[in-house]
Amino acid sequence: MKLPKTWTKRIMHIAPNIVILLSAFSLTMNMISSVNSSRGLVLALSFTGFIFASILVKSIPYKYVLAAIAYLAFFNALPELSFDKLVSVMYLSLVLLAFLLPSSLPTFFAAGFYLYITPIYWSEEPVEMIRTMMVGVIVNMILYSLLAFYFRNLKEENSINVELNLQLNQAFGELENIAYYDTLTKLPNRELLKERMDTELSKETPLAVMFLDLDHFKNVNDMMGHNAGDQMLQDVARRLNETVGHSCFISRYSGDEFILLLSYKQQEEIETLAERLIRSFRNPFWIYQKQFYTTPSIGISLYPEDAHDAETLIQYADKAMYSVKRSEKNGFRFFSAIRSTELLRQVKLENDLRSAVSKGEIIVHYQPLVEISTGRIRGWRR
Incomplete structure (x- = not known):
């Protein structure tokens, strides 16, 4: 069953917001349940507060500042996680960053940070597993960034289309007004x-x-x-x-x-x-x-x-x-x-x-105007 075009556009329009909320919620739940100290819990709760504040705020500069503070707390809590929890948390954080912020640079920075600290804090894990995880971070960083870029452009395109539709409706309204209303009195014409x-x-x-x-x-x-x-x-x-x-x-x-x-x-x-x-x-x-x-x-x-x-x-x-x-x-x-x-x-x-007319009671009288030199009638006078 095919969805109407309008519903498809709406779903595509709100999809990034749904991804942001779901990934933020999943990430905070994972962090809170995975840390094993009061310090880690404070850092996880700090991340939760600042990341949701970043989601709610409209100003782009404030969004970046709040997200930076949230991820600072998040990175400091990472060493308390087990390697299994680390993998899922890293992927969720990359999804959240890619869709939350307009630029892809924070996502690249986070991926680079993971590639840097993983061999240091989880050195006891098998090298092959760490290498696989690092490849997954790179692939997912690129994939999430491209997907977020696509949805962002689609949203901007929809906004432009909405603005164009508004302008067209206004233009049609003005044309209809000109076609059907008197310009002087504003009454119907x-x-x-x-x-x-x-x-x-x-x-x-x-x-x-x-x-x-x-x-x-x-x-x-x-x-x-x-x-x-x-x-x-x-x-x-x-x-x-x-x-x-x-x-x-x-x-x-x-x-x-x-x-x-x-x-x-x-x-x-x-x-x-x-x-x-x-x-x-x-x-x-x-x-x-x-x-x-x-x-x-x-x-x-x-x-x-x-x-x-x-x-x-x-x-x-x-x-x-x-x-x-x-x-x-x-x-x-x-x-x-x-x-x-x-x-x-x-x-x-x-x-x-x-x-x-039939009885001959109408008689037309006229005086011809004659040109003397030629004798031709040039007109008449009643």
């Missing part, structure tokens, strides 16, 4: 609006599309410049969020146009929200320490009554908004309220034009 509408329409629950346009906004740009207009748009976005942001989705469609989406159960909910929006614009906007007033014209289309797709719903809400603008402004109107009269007017106009 047209792309995110359409995605949200598609999501809402897929639920097949009633949805109101409110198309809000600011009345007389051009006056602010003309009088105070585009920077003032930008500030007003930011203030409008903030006011919309404060007024209805908790109950509906707000987006900047373009220019001074905003679209709000509201899931509803009763039409009265939409009317209440529209009235609340209109009331919120009674307070002035402060632009460069001057008061400016603007009012909203709001057109509303409904799903599923008016249309079943996002584009048509926005188009119908836009038409309803322009109907408000052509009349009193500072109000709201449902598309259904203008649909019948508007469609009848369009049908009547089309029929009348067709009838006039």
